[in-house]
Amino acid sequence: MTDSSLPLIDVAPLVAGTPERERVAAQIGDACRAHGFFYVTGHGVDAALIQRLEDLSHRFFDLPEETKMQWRMALGGRAWRGFFPRGGELTSGRPDWKEGLYLGTELPADHPLVLAKTPVHGPNLFPDVQDFRETILAYMDAVTQLGHRLMEGIALSLGLPADYFAERYTADPLILFRLFNYPTQAVPEGLDVQWGVGEHTDYGLLTILHQDTVGGLAVHTPGGWIDAPPVPGAFVCNIGDMLDRMTGGLYKSTPHRVKRNTSGRDRLSFPLFFDPNFEARVQRIEGLAGADALDDSAERWDRANVHAFSGRYGDYLLAKVSKVFPQLRDEVL
């Protein structure tokens, strides 16, 4: 551990679209060049909505496991939605000690992309908890809007027009959203678990995370592992592999992990992944100084070279998720 901490950026001017957003963009640029992780305040997402999401999520995760299994992922099919139990998700081949509900943009069964059986698109499996559906949909909407504003800031920070990413990748972003519960309960004998979530990078453009007050997230900066503790009213943001790929490594997707929760209270976290459209072909941004697209696969958790990837974002995503949920792979790929 080092004593450095992650920057806290007030993004209100970016959200409001005032001229001071250039100053905010410069702060985001500094954070992305330094570690790829930062906190945002002044984001405009209603605190009462966030609290409601937390309360209802506790109500859901407190249900018996067999009740929650009514909404299991196997029933979500290609849409990749639903509940997975403790130990049901792998990072780097090892089970994580968490349970979760996978969600995303709500599409009706007769939407053209769903009719075409496009993976990770479709209706959600909303658990039968009162007001949960409305709350989740309102939260996803609000945080997606914030994602658009933050991507404008990231574009400006690279000397690009504010709408650079929207024009090419995110007019219709791929939004995946997860509710996670990290149980404080001990891991059963014989299960090979080390982490709440093992070390990894995120796959897309930008992750916007709300966490409750328990803590446990840590970030691998060039100076070593540092904690990303809860900051009241702030989201944690981090960049994903596609922004690393587009910027030729100027903005790195930073490895992070969550320690096993032994706090005595369950920990909730809510990552929303703001990603390129499934069909978008990811390209390097032309003319960025200092972007060398160096092969850093030897240091990466997955030993992969993101700069060697070309093709649809959807294909990159599917290759990754099939490692995380091997038992569902045949259904989705």
Ligand SMILES: O=C(O)CCC(=O)C(=O)O
């Ligand atoms: O729960 C957290 O704090 C982080 C979760 C995470 O890194 C992920 O879902 O990609």
Ligand SMILES: [Fe+2]
């Ligand atoms: Fe992550």
